[in-house]
Amino acid sequence: MLDFSAVLREMALQVDGDVSSWSVQQVGRWLEAEGFPDYVPMLCDQHRLDGQSLLSLREDDLRKPPLQMTVLGDIKRIIMAVHRLQSKNPSAMQDLGLTHSDGYPSLGTTTQCHGRPQHRGACEGTVVSRLQVPCQANGHHHHHHHHSPSPEAWDLSNGQWKDEELDPEYWKTALSVVYFVFVCGVTAFVMVIVHERVPDMRTYPPLPDIFLDSVPRIPWAFAMAEACGLTLCTMWILVLLLHKHRSILFRRLCSLVGTVFLLRCVTMLITSLSVPGLHLQCSAKVDLDNWGKVQRALTIWSGMGMTLTGVHTCGDYMFSGHTVVLTMLNFFITEYTPRGWYFVHTVSWVLNLFGIFFILAAHEHYSIDVFVAFYLTTRLFLYYHTLANTRAYQRSRRARVWFPLFSFFECNVDGPVPNRFCWPFSRPHLLKIIIG
Known part of the structure; x- marks a missing residue:
C-alpha cells in the first residue's frame, strides 16, 4: 500500500533542494513533515537550527545542554530521521567535513544490488551514497535511487554499517x-x-x-x-x-x-x-x-x-x-x-x-x-x-x-574494515548432511 506521508516527505525534500543551504524555516517544515511539530519552537525558533547544523546533529546534542531532551522515544526518532537525511546527502556531509570518525554515519562510495557491491567511479572521485538499490531481472536498476538504508542498519556500537560488503578486488x-x-x-x-x-x-x-x-x-x-x-x-x-x-x-x-x-x-x-x-x-x-x-x-x-x-x-x-x-x-x-x-x-x-x-x-x-x-x-x-x-x-x-x-x-575501500570472521572453506558434503 502506498505510503502517502513518505511520498510527501520526499517531494518536500526535492522542493527544498540542498539541505546544507536550508534556512531555519525550511528546517522547521522538515521537522513538521517528519512528525515533530512540537520541537519546532525549541529547535528552530529558540536555537536557530539551520540546514548545516541539522546535518551535524547528533544524539548527544539532544541529550546534553542546552537542549536536554528527556523523552527517549522522541530522541531516537529524531536521530533516525537525521540519519536518513544524512544518508541522502553524502556530498553535503563531505563538504562540511562530517565523517564517521566523528560519530556520523559512514556514507561510502558503493551501491549495493542485493548485497553485491557495484562501484561507480569511486576511484575517479565521484561520491555515491551507500544506498540499497533493488535489482531488476533485465539487469537495469529501479529508478528510485534514493531509497536510504533503514536506521537499524547503522551500528552505533562501532560506528559502521551492519553487514557491510566490501569488494575484495x-x-x-x-x-x-x-x-x-x-x-x-x-x-x-x-x-x-x-x-x-x-x-x-x-x-x-x-x-x-x-x-x-x-x-x-x-x-x-x-x-x-x-x-x-x-x-x-x-x-x-x-x-x-x-x-x-x-x-x-x-x-x-x-x-x-x-x-x-x-x-x-x-x-x-x-x-x-x-x-x-x-x-x-x-x-x-x-x-x-x-x-x-x-x-x-x-x-x-x-x-x-x-x-x-x-x-x-x-x-x-x-x-x-x-x-x-x-x-x-x-x-x-x-x-x-x-x-x-x-x-x-x-x-x-x-x-x-x-x-x-x-x-x-x-x-x-x-x-x-x-x-x-x-x-x-x-x-x-x-x-x-x-x-x-x-x-x-x-x-x-x-x-x-x-x-x-x-x-x-x-580507492574502493569504504572507510574502516570491520573485524568480522568466517570459516574460509566450505563444509564437506558429508558434514553438510550430518549437521545440515
Missing part, C-alpha cells in the same frame, strides 16, 4: 603480492651489494652504542628474535584466514611491508655503517662475478634473510628489517582483531617487544637501527590506516601524486 591483491615479491628481490640484491662495501673492522671498529656497550652479548638471542617473528607470523596467518575481508588485509600488508623495505634499500645504499659487534664475520665479498651475485641474492631471497635458514648477511644496517617485520605483524594482528581479544593482543605485544630486545641482545644491530625501524613502521602503519579510514586524501590529486600506491589500492 583480488586482482589488486595479486598485484600487491607481485610488488612485495619484487621488493624482496631488490632487497636481496642490495644486501649483496652492501656486503661488498662493509668497512674493514680493523680500520672502522663498532660505533659507540649505549645499549650494546652496557649489555653483554647473548649468542642465541638472534635465533630467539626470529622465533618470535615466526610465532607472530603464525598468529597473523590464522587471523588472515579467518577474517572476512582477508583480501584487503593481505593487500595492505604487502603494500606496507614492501614500501618499508624499499625505503630500507635506499638507506642501505646511501650509507654503509661499520659492523655493530666484533663477533660478526663480515669480510667484504669482492670476488663474486655477476652470476655469483645473482646466486647470492637468490639464496638470501629464498631464505627470507633469516639466520635460521642459514642466511648470513652484513652491512644491511641503517634500520633493522627484523624489527620492521615484528612490529608490522604485531600492529596488523592488534588492528584486525576485536578489542576484547586481550590475550591475543598481549601475546602479540610481548612477542614484538621481546623480539626487539633479543635483536639488541644479540648485538646484530645498533640501537638506532631498532629505534628508527620501530618508529618508521608504526608511523607508516598509522598514517596509512588514518588516511584509509577517514578517506581524507583518497580522491585528491595530492594523494595520487604523493601516495600513488595508497590511492590505487584503497
Whole structure:
C-alpha cells in the first residue's frame, strides 16, 4: 500500500533542494513533515537550527545542554530521521567535513544490488551514497535511487554499517603480492651489494652504542628474535584466514611491508655503517662475478634473510628489517582483531617487544637501527590506516601524486574494515548432511 506521508516527505525534500543551504524555516517544515511539530519552537525558533547544523546533529546534542531532551522515544526518532537525511546527502556531509570518525554515519562510495557491491567511479572521485538499490531481472536498476538504508542498519556500537560488503578486488591483491615479491628481490640484491662495501673492522671498529656497550652479548638471542617473528607470523596467518575481508588485509600488508623495505634499500645504499659487534664475520665479498651475485641474492631471497635458514648477511644496517617485520605483524594482528581479544593482543605485544630486545641482545644491530625501524613502521602503519579510514586524501590529486600506491589500492575501500570472521572453506558434503 502506498505510503502517502513518505511520498510527501520526499517531494518536500526535492522542493527544498540542498539541505546544507536550508534556512531555519525550511528546517522547521522538515521537522513538521517528519512528525515533530512540537520541537519546532525549541529547535528552530529558540536555537536557530539551520540546514548545516541539522546535518551535524547528533544524539548527544539532544541529550546534553542546552537542549536536554528527556523523552527517549522522541530522541531516537529524531536521530533516525537525521540519519536518513544524512544518508541522502553524502556530498553535503563531505563538504562540511562530517565523517564517521566523528560519530556520523559512514556514507561510502558503493551501491549495493542485493548485497553485491557495484562501484561507480569511486576511484575517479565521484561520491555515491551507500544506498540499497533493488535489482531488476533485465539487469537495469529501479529508478528510485534514493531509497536510504533503514536506521537499524547503522551500528552505533562501532560506528559502521551492519553487514557491510566490501569488494575484495583480488586482482589488486595479486598485484600487491607481485610488488612485495619484487621488493624482496631488490632487497636481496642490495644486501649483496652492501656486503661488498662493509668497512674493514680493523680500520672502522663498532660505533659507540649505549645499549650494546652496557649489555653483554647473548649468542642465541638472534635465533630467539626470529622465533618470535615466526610465532607472530603464525598468529597473523590464522587471523588472515579467518577474517572476512582477508583480501584487503593481505593487500595492505604487502603494500606496507614492501614500501618499508624499499625505503630500507635506499638507506642501505646511501650509507654503509661499520659492523655493530666484533663477533660478526663480515669480510667484504669482492670476488663474486655477476652470476655469483645473482646466486647470492637468490639464496638470501629464498631464505627470507633469516639466520635460521642459514642466511648470513652484513652491512644491511641503517634500520633493522627484523624489527620492521615484528612490529608490522604485531600492529596488523592488534588492528584486525576485536578489542576484547586481550590475550591475543598481549601475546602479540610481548612477542614484538621481546623480539626487539633479543635483536639488541644479540648485538646484530645498533640501537638506532631498532629505534628508527620501530618508529618508521608504526608511523607508516598509522598514517596509512588514518588516511584509509577517514578517506581524507583518497580522491585528491595530492594523494595520487604523493601516495600513488595508497590511492590505487584503497580507492574502493569504504572507510574502516570491520573485524568480522568466517570459516574460509566450505563444509564437506558429508558434514553438510550430518549437521545440515
